[in-house]
Amino acid sequence: xxxxxxxxxxxxxxxxxxxxxxxxxxxxxxxxxxxxxxxxxxxxxxxxxxxxxxxxxxxxxxxxxxxxxxxxxxxxxxxxxxxxxxxxxxxxxxxxxx
Amino acid sequence: xxxxxxxxxxxxxxxxxxxxxxxxxxxxxxxxxxxxxxxxxxxxxxxxxxxxxxxxxxxxxxxxxxxxxxxxxxxxxxxxxxxxxxxxxxxxxxxxxxxxxxxxxxxxxxxxxxxxxxxxxxxxxxxxxxxxxxxxxxxxxxxxxxxxxxxxxxxxxxxxxxxxxxxxxxxxxxxxxxxxxxxxxxxxxxxxxxxxxxxxxxxxxxxxxxxxxxxxxxxxxxxxxxxxxxxxxxxxxxxxxxxxxxxxxxxxxxxxxxxxxxxxxxxxxxxxxxxxxxxxxxxxxxxxxxxxxxxxxxxxxxxxxxxxxxxxxxxxxxxxxxxxxxxxxxxxxxxxxxxxxxxxxxxxxxxxxxxxxxxxxxxxxxxxxxxxxxxxxxxxxxxxxxxxxxxxxxxxxxxxxxxxxxxxxxxxxxxxxxxxxxxx
Numbered sequence: 001x002x003x004x005x006x007x008x009x010x011x012x013x014x015x016x017x018x019x020x021x022x023x024x025x026x027x028x029x030x031x032x033x034x035x036x037x038x039x040x041x042x043x044x045x046x047x048x049x050x051x052x053x054x055x056x057x058x059x060x061x062x063x064x065x066x067x068x069x070x071x072x073x074x075x076x077x078x079x080x081x082x083x084x085x086x087x088x089x090x091x092x093x094x095x096x097x098x
Numbered sequence: 099x100x101x102x103x104x105x106x107x108x109x110x111x112x113x114x115x116x117x118x119x120x121x122x123x124x125x126x127x128x129x130x131x132x133x134x135x136x137x138x139x140x141x142x143x144x145x146x147x148x149x150x151x152x153x154x155x156x157x158x159x160x161x162x163x164x165x166x167x168x169x170x171x172x173x174x175x176x177x178x179x180x181x182x183x184x185x186x187x188x189x190x191x192x193x194x195x196x197x198x199x200x201x202x203x204x205x206x207x208x209x210x211x212x213x214x215x216x217x218x219x220x221x222x223x224x225x226x227x228x229x230x231x232x233x234x235x236x237x238x239x240x241x242x243x244x245x246x247x248x249x250x251x252x253x254x255x256x257x258x259x260x261x262x263x264x265x266x267x268x269x270x271x272x273x274x275x276x277x278x279x280x281x282x283x284x285x286x287x288x289x290x291x292x293x294x295x296x297x298x299x300x301x302x303x304x305x306x307x308x309x310x311x312x313x314x315x316x317x318x319x320x321x322x323x324x325x326x327x328x329x330x331x332x333x334x335x336x337x338x339x340x341x342x343x344x345x346x347x348x349x350x351x352x353x354x355x356x357x358x359x360x361x362x363x364x365x366x367x368x369x370x371x372x373x374x375x376x377x378x379x380x381x382x383x384x385x386x387x388x389x390x391x392x393x394x395x396x397x398x399x400x401x402x403x404x405x406x407x408x409x410x411x412x413x414x415x416x417x418x419x420x421x422x423x424x425x426x427x428x429x430x431x432x433x434x435x436x437x438x439x440x441x442x443x444x445x446x447x448x449x450x451x452x453x454x455x456x457x458x459x460x461x462x463x464x465x466x467x468x469x470x471x472x473x474x475x476x477x478x479x480x481x482x483x484x485x486x487x488x489x490x491x492x493x494x495x496x497x498x499x500x501x502x503x504x505x506x507x508x509x510x511x512x513x514x515x516x517x518x519x520x521x522x
Contacts, residue, residue: 019236026375033382043386050379054372061368064238066264068255070246070271071289079293084269086255087247 019060026053111188115237118186121193125184129214130195130205132156138215139165145172149180149195157194158182164198176480177203179210181217203469208308212315217344219317224324230348231329238360241296241328243286246271249304250354257358268296274303279313284322292325298361299326301335301343303355314341323347333357336478387449394456413460473506480504483511492518 017025032035033043069086120465132149139145143162148155158180181199186192201213219225244251246269258265270290272282283301291300301323313319315333323330323346332347333354344350351357375475376507394412465471469479480489495501499514 020234023371024237030375030378030382033379033386038386040386042137043383045381047379051376054376054379057372058369060236062264062363064264064266065420067266069266069268070267071295077291081268084246084267086252 160197237297241299274422281318287322300331305336314343
């Protein structure tokens with residue numbers, strides 16, 4: 001089974017970040033821009049980094065593939081994942097309009 | 099009966115003290131059933147009564163904090179089950195039960211078991227808010243412990259499908275009622291943890307009676323959820339159903355559908371957040387640039403004596419900014435959230451134009467003030483030969499003084515031939 005992705009520590013490169021960390025950094029950048037009297041150089045750098053983070057986060061939202069799986073146990077005790085199809089309602093009270 | 103010897107005689111207080119220690123140590127926590135009689139609720143809100151059965155009776159008190167939260171009305175003749183501690187009140191030579199929990203006896207074994215387990219686990223601190231783990235903001239994989247054929251999973255998938263379709267969901271199928279269900283549920287939660295398969299777990303089933311939901315009140319399920327390192331959401335039954343699993347979990351969702359809304363924000367909401375960030379960035383940049391322009395304009399209006407130094411510094415500063423800022427970066431700033439890129443471009447172009455003009459202006463001013471222009475017009479600079487001090491006034495030289503004259507393309511030496519004349 002795939003292990004969960006580790007949260008990489010990325011100083012300048014957003015690609016190693018988790019979505020959550022990227023959002024946190026974005027919040028900090030916007031706060032810095034709005035609060036401080038930054039030299040124009042820093043303002044431009046912050047803007048560029050912030051825009052890159054926004055784009056990165058947008059990509060992250062689209063990254064996951066739609067997958068619904070059922071975990072089943074094999075005879076030897078190990079597990080496997082199979083695609084899951086929701087069962088149609090059998091109960092007589094469900095799915096009926098009248 | 100033998101007469102007591104003097105050292106066998108103890109005081110009333112001493113006997114009572116020993117009785118108190120003995121009784122209180124033996125019955126620090128007891129569940130007891132009986133019938134209420136002599137009920138008296140004081141103005142303070144404390145409820146005093148006697149618990150009795152056919153052969154004995156016991157004084158009892160439920161202080162106002164307990165009495166006020168009972169959920170049912172106390173009355174003489176009512177059969178109850180009480181939980182509390184025995185306490186000896188020395189001054190009056192009485193023992194009594196200090197009640198901390200009170201339930202109508204007719205409630206049934208299940209309800210009683212629920213209350214007892216709830217109290218036990220609460221005492222262990224398993225329901226503490228500080229224990230609850232935060233949910234991941236954007237879960238990569240969501241695990242669900244539920245019946246694969248039930249309404250809960252259908253409802254959940256429907257709603258998730260609308261809010262955030264591209265998610266990876268793994269269902270660990272279990273029985274959600276009946277013998278062995280609690281063991282399966284606990285094992286499924288443990289399994290997700292052992293395999294480290296998901297970022298968040300949802301334990302869920304649809305509505306039903308207390309018996310139907312009972313598996314989620316079992317200790318084995320509560321402990322599995324409590325020890326789960328992966329954040330867990332409990333969504334059992336309808337809004338009004340509260341199970342032990344709900345108390346232990348990191349988050350309770352009132353229904354399986356609510357779980358679909360709580361486990362992750364909708365994609366639309368995320369996109370709105372990102373759009374907000376981008377627009378704040380854009381706005382801040384615009385503000386900072388106009389502020390910089392204002393400061394630049396301010397600079398130029400300063401005290402005339404400093405003008406030369408100011409201009410020289412500005413020329414350097416502006417040249418530097420012009421070299422490093424606009425064009426390369428501008429193209430990189432295009433993206434789907436910068437809706438006012440066009441407006442942005444023109445603000446920047448104006449800024450650039452502004453800088454260029456000031457640059458040219460500063461340069462020409464500098465030229466005017468620089469000595470070179472002055473020399474070109476025919477003026478010369480005279481310095482003393484020894485020391486090199488500038489000659490500006492008639493008193494700076496005397497007859498015979500050796501001087502050096504600097505003109506546009508070089509210099510020559512001379513000697514002052516006659517006394518300097520001051521002009522009117």
